[in-house]
Amino acid sequence: MEPRTEAYVDGAWQAGARRFPVHDPFDGSVVANVTDADDALIDQAVAAAARAFPAWAATPAIERGSLLGRMAERMLAAEAELAELCTRENGKPLKESIAEVRYAASFFHWFAGEAERIYGETIPASSAGQRLHVIRQPVGPCALITPWNFPYAMLTRKLGAALAAGCTTVTKPAEQTPLGALALAAIAHEVGVPAGVVNVVPALDGARAGNRLVSAPAIRKIGFTGSTEVGKLLLRGAADDLKRISLELGGNAPFVVLGDADIDAAVAGAMIAKFRNTGQSCVAANRFIVEQPVAAAFTEKLTAAIAKLAVGSGLVAGIDLGPVIDDEAARKCARLVSDATARGARILFGAAPTGTSRLVAPVVLGGVTPDMAIWREEIFGPIVAIRAAKDEADAIAQANDTDAGLVGYVFTRDGARQTRVAEALQVGMVGVNEGLVSTAQAPFGGIKQSGVGREGSRHGIDDYTHLKYIATRVG
């Protein structure tokens, strides 16, 4: 698939005066040179979304849903090409890119169905002469800002909900991975989504373009996935115009293994929770908290599984871990390991990353303590940090000792402990004997500093609609 390289605005491909390169994280080669949308082009996209809004909002839900369904089918039909494009701009192994395309398409499929179920309410009135109705209406043109780690899925779970609800959209994809969003715009175009309903404006300077977009007066809602730092900036900005906003921000996921856990199941869950996308996921297991009696057995079995992982080009069959996204990410892995070892952690497997290569090999650290940066920051790399816990209460206390609250994992065979720990974890999502919680049918989102709002599930529509209550005097 030849990547689209122009911005998609008002139903047409628009080449800007300036372009920027998209690099393959494996070897740094240029995958494509993409239009760098300037402020004028971003304004055009917002104006197009505003013009298209009334007709799209008035389009019967079944028709909006049908277009979403066709976009899902088109994605699946093109999954091999879409997956290759994803591996080239993001670096993840092809098998993971295919899984991402399917996962991303599942949001279009899910919201295709939800479009028809945006129900209102009839409320019994206290006066005989009145009828009370509640309807849900689309909030308006939306700004969608997405990160580079899941270029398709982070967009479809916003775009699917927005389009189902009757909102129009302007997407600014991450500067590292704009090609996926442009490929989805091409699909929207092909299946006949009307001009102005979907717009995509790639830009090199994410802060400049993102600001221009979210502060445009016609934008009524912001959907963002990215860093907590940028999320806070956007929330402050949204306050000025009282715009609706939903934020999916960083996590610092605890992965709790209790003494009665099935260790093989815990290792299998850990491999997914830690190493998917080379650890570059907001739901990645960040802190392994293992009850003392099984700490040695868990570490040994986990290390044996990690030793089998192959690191290399995501385009090569059999590779499990692709490169990290850029040089800064490689340097961060090196910094976190050197900070941890300087403060007393031990390398139980692997070697300290040098920070000079984007191909970061896995490392297992034992004896980690809460003062270490690796325990407090999102690692976003293939590094395992393990700390022992005295008992269940200590494990819960350690797990909750963070500002983040996106997801937590707990492994235990005991049903009462499963319930107790799942309820005690201060997070928006919990995996119980499960290393992968993300799915279109369930509400994805965090508490504490991990965000506001939920994506996916029937609740995913809520952020793209407002309630309108209508009181009618009938006599």
Ligand code: ADP
């Ligand atoms: P990461 O650190 O994972 O790259 P960011 O939060 O920096 O996460 O980026 C997520 C998305 O937010 C990207 O599309 C990026 O271009 C965009 N972005 C970065 N800074 C800003 C900003 N100040 N305002 C709006 N969007 C921004």
